[in-house]
Amino acid sequence: MTKNIVLEVKNLKKKFGPPAEEFVAIEDISFSLEEGDILGFLGPNGAGKSTTIYCVLGLIDPDFGEINIFGKSIKKNRSEILKQMNYASAEFTLPWNLTLRECLSVFGRFYEVKELKKRITELLELFEMSHLKDKPIRDLSFGQRARGNLCKALLNKPKLLLLDEPMASMDPDVVDKGIKLIKQIQQEEKMSILYTSHNMWEIEEVASNVVFINHGKIIASGTPLELTKQVLKSGASEPNLREVFIQLSRTKEDSSEPN
Amino acid sequence: MNLTRVSAILLRHYFLSLRQLERFFDVIISPVLMIMLWGFLTKYVQGLQTETLAAFLLGGMILWLIFEKVGTDIGVNFMFDIWDRNLINVLSTPITFLEYLTALIIVSLVKLSLSFFMISLIAAVFYNFQITSLGFGLALFGLNLFLFATAFGIFNIALVLRFGHSIGPLTWIIPFLVQPFAAVFYPVSVLPIFFQNIAHIIPISYVFEGMRQVIKDGQFNTDFFWTALVLNIIYLTLSISFFAFILRRILKSGRLVKVV
Numbered sequence: 087m088t089k090n091i092v093l094e095v096k097n098l099k100k101k102f103g104p105p106a107e108e109f110v111a112i113e114d115i116s117f118s119l120e121e122g123d124i125l126g127f128l129g130p131n132g133a134g135k136s137t138t139i140y141c142v143l144g145l146i147d148p149d150f151g152e153i154n155i156f157g158k159s160i161k162k163n164r165s166e167i168l169k170q171m172n173y174a175s176a177e178f179t180l181p182w183n184l185t186l187r188e189c190l191s192v193f194g195r196f197y198e199v200k201e202l203k204k205r206i207t208e209l210l211e212l213f214e215m216s217h218l219k220d221k222p223i224r225d226l227s228f229g230q231r232a233r234g235n236l237c238k239a240l241l242n243k244p245k246l247l248l249l250d251e252p253m254a255s256m257d258p259d260v261v262d263k264g265i266k267l268i269k270q271i272q273q274e275e276k277m278s279i280l281y282t283s284h285n286m287w288e289i290e291e292v293a294s295n296v297v298f299i300n301h302g303k304i305i306a307s308g309t310p311l312e313l314t315k316q317v318l319k320s321g322a323s324e325p326n327l328r329e330v331f332i333q334l335s336r337t338k339e340d341s342s343e344p345n
Numbered sequence: 346m347n348l349t350r351v352s353a354i355l356l357r358h359y360f361l362s363l364r365q366l367e368r369f370f371d372v373i374i375s376p377v378l379m380i381m382l383w384g385f386l387t388k389y390v391q392g393l394q395t396e397t398l399a400a401f402l403l404g405g406m407i408l409w410l411i412f413e414k415v416g417t418d419i420g421v422n423f424m425f426d427i428w429d430r431n432l433i434n435v436l437s438t439p440i441t442f443l444e445y446l447t448a449l450i451i452v453s454l455v456k457l458s459l460s461f462f463m464i465s466l467i468a469a470v471f472y473n474f475q476i477t478s479l480g481f482g483l484a485l486f487g488l489n490l491f492l493f494a495t496a497f498g499i500f501n502i503a504l505v506l507r508f509g510h511s512i513g514p515l516t517w518i519i520p521f522l523v524q525p526f527a528a529v530f531y532p533v534s535v536l537p538i539f540f541q542n543i544a545h546i547i548p549i550s551y552v553f554e555g556m557r558q559v560i561k562d563g564q565f566n567t568d569f570f571w572t573a574l575v576l577n578i579i580y581l582t583l584s585i586s587f588f589a590f591i592l593r594r595i596l597k598s599g600r601l602v603k604v605v
Contacts, residue, residue, distance in 0.1 A: 102599050111599075140602050143437045147596040168439040175433070182429040196438035238434070 089120040091157075092246050092278040093142065098151035100137055100302075111137040112148070113302035119246070124272060124279040126293030126310070128286075128327070130335040134302040135282045139250050142280070143173060155246060169197060174239035175250035176232045180223045186210070186234050187219040190241060197242035209237040212267060228255040236264065240271060247272075247279045253288060265291050286327035296327070298334050305334055375518065381525040389531035400560045403474040405529045405553055407464055411490040412497075412527075412549055413520050414460055418453030419446075419498025420505065420516025427510045433602060442592060446502070450495055479556060482565040486552045489570070492577035493548045494520070496584040503588040506595055506604055528553045548576035 100112040112134045119125045129135050140146040142153055144164040153160045155167045180189040187206060194202040210216045213233045223231060232253060239247060249268075253261045269292060272279055283289055289296060290310050298306040298313065306313055310325035317330045390398055426432040435445070468474040476483060501516040526536070526543045528550040533541050544550040551573040555566050595601040 100599075136602075137599070140599070145433070145436060145596070145602050146599045165439045165441050168437065173434075173437040177430075178433045179430050180434065181425075181431050193434070193438065196435070196440050235434075 089122065091118045092121050092155065093119040093280065094152075094154045095138070095142070096152040096154075098138065098141060098153065099149050100134075100141065100146065101149055110302050112141075115151075115299065115302070115304055117297050117304065117307070119278050119280055121245075121278055122272075122276045123295060124269075124281055124293045126289040126296040126327075127280055127282045127299070128289060128296055128331060129299040130331075133299045135299065136250060138299075139173075139248050139280070139282070142248060143168075143171075169242070170245045171248065172197075172239040172242055172244040172246075173248045173250070174235040174252045176228075176235065176252060176254035177250070178235075179231055180234055180238060182224045183222055185220050185222050186215065186226070186237075189223060189234065190237060193238045194241050199242050202241075205241060206237075209240055212271075213237055214263075229257060229260045232256050233260070233264065236268070243275055244277060247277055249279060249281045249283075251283050252281075253283065253285065261285070261288060268292060286331055290325050290327050298330070300334060300337065305337065306330075375521065378521060378525050382530070385525065385535050386530045389535045397561065399472070400474055401557055402530055403468050403472060404476065404479070404556050404560055407461070407468060407476050408486055408490060408552060408556055409524070409527075409529045410460060410464060411457060411487055412494045414457045415450075415453045415491055415494035416497040416501075416520040417517040418456055419449050419495065420501035420513070422449045422452050423502045423505065424510070424513045424516060427505070427513065427604060432604060436601070442588075446499060446588075449502075450498065453494075453498065454491070479559050480565070482555065482559050485565075485570050486556060489552050489573040489577055490549055492574075492581060496577065496580040499581075499584045499588050503584075503591040506601065507591045509600075509604060523547055523549070526550065532557065546576065548573040548580065551576075 095118070096116050098112050098115040100110075102109045102111055115134070115138060117125070127135055127138070137146060141148045142155070142160065144160045147161075156170065158167060160167055180186070181192070184192070187210075190206045190209070191202065194206065199205055206219075207216075210219055213236060215230065215233055215237065218226060218230060218234075223234065226234060232255065236252060239249070239252075253264050256264065265288060268279070271277065279292070281289065281292055293310060296307065296310055296313055297304055306317060308316060310327055311322070313330050314320070314322045314325045314327065317333055318326065393401075426435055465476045468476060479486065497520060498516075501519060504515065505513055526540055527547050528536070528544055530553075533544045533550055533554060536544055551569040555569040555573075558564055558566050558569075592601075595604075
């Protein structure tokens with residue numbers, strides 16, 4: 087049975103800077119994400135992952151290409167589409183001086199979440215943060231803030247979730263719990279997730295498919311196991327994305343070929 | 346004491362000053378404007394009756410507060426999301442820029458209402474000055490002050506979006522740039538001709554002139570009101586157009602996600 091395409095990125099291109107100092111952030115990227123799938127979006131620093139995510143969120147205008155979400159163009163239907171999406175990145179924090187519960191109440195209103203109090207209680211319990219609900223964000227640890235971000239990202243039960251290194255700076259135990267929770271919620275809600283991380287174990291755990299980009303181009307894609315076999319040229323029975331990452335990151339731009 | 350380490354801090358501030366426009370305002374522009382303001386005021390008060398002068402000054406101060414609070418608060422409320430590194434979280438929600446700006450304006454209006462109530466009460470109780478003696482004119486003065494402050498606030502946000510958060514402190518400095526020319530504490534006629542020309546294109550100068558006329562003669566000058574309103578519509582249109590232009594540019598250049 088064919089699944090619905092939730093996110094479709096077609097021939098995306100983006101350059102920054104004046105012509106003399108032009109920097110190509112995205113040379114030509116096309117990929118799609120099906121309903122209920124988790125797509126690992128990998129690449130070294132500066133590869134174009136975050137730029138792509140910002141284009142998907144409508145926070146950067148691409149120079150060329152199309153981004154369709156739920157079959158509609160993000161450029162023309164941004165607000166309507168974002169109601170069914172959410173985003174979390176450890177790079178951005180919730181309002182520093184508000185308590186966790188206050189933050190979630192504010193963001194819940196952005197998404198017009200029904201029965202908001204109940205939803206906040208559910209999420210705080212799920213992420214084992216109920217005891218922290220009245221603490222200001224500034225008093226939370228890095229890991230707790232990242233979990234708070236995930237609560238925010240799940241407030242509206244999004245159909246499409248963009249996670250840009252959501253578990254950065256969390257300890258392995260918390261990452262493990264976080265991943266299990268994300269997978270559980272993703273399966274229950276049939277959520278589609280675009281997931282970036284530099285922790286390859288995290289991606290192996292969650293992603294059904296992986297797209298690897300470097301220098302603004304897709305240089306490999308497939309399931310984690312397919313990618314391992316293809317890039318490492320071995321008959322591996324287990325995925326090894328760490329080795330794949332190292333090998334692909336060190337591939338020179340001119341020798342890389344789109345898969 | 347290690348003077349090398351002390352000099353390291355001095356060097357850091359020297360480097361920052363070279364790049365940060367607001368430091369230039371702090372060091373030079375702001376003191377110059379301050380001395381101009383009080384210089385013109387001194388010139389004006391010579392020969393005025395104490396009672397009238399007190400009413401002009403207190404009335405001017407209270408009405409100035411409407412402009413200053415709203416003009417700075419819109420920008421400062423925006424800066425809170427940048428200082429908290431929360432702006433991208435907010436902008437990745439379904440909220441539109443129009444909704445976001447509207448909310449910032451409402452927040453500043455609520456804060457203004459509280460401040461206005463407090464200072465009006467204090468002026469009435471301790472200084473025997475009733476701002477309500479301006480009658481219905483007070484609401485019309487308030488409207489023009491609010492509109493110009495809103496135009497200012499939107500312009501401030503556009504500047505921060507374009508030049509980054511380091512320019513943020515300008516959001517509470519810029520309103521004071523117009524103060525000497527806005528005839529807050531003295532009439533436009535006190536100013537030299539060149540400055541009078543500037544005052545004539547500042548809508549709130551008509552508000553303060555109008556306020557003094559009401560206090561002095563009990564007459565509300567409708568010409569002043571309409572002139573200020575037309576100028577405000579022009580400034581609001583320019584400010585919103587500038588904001589829209591900057592927004593298009595930063596969406597294209599990717600600067601929006603770097604403002605944080």
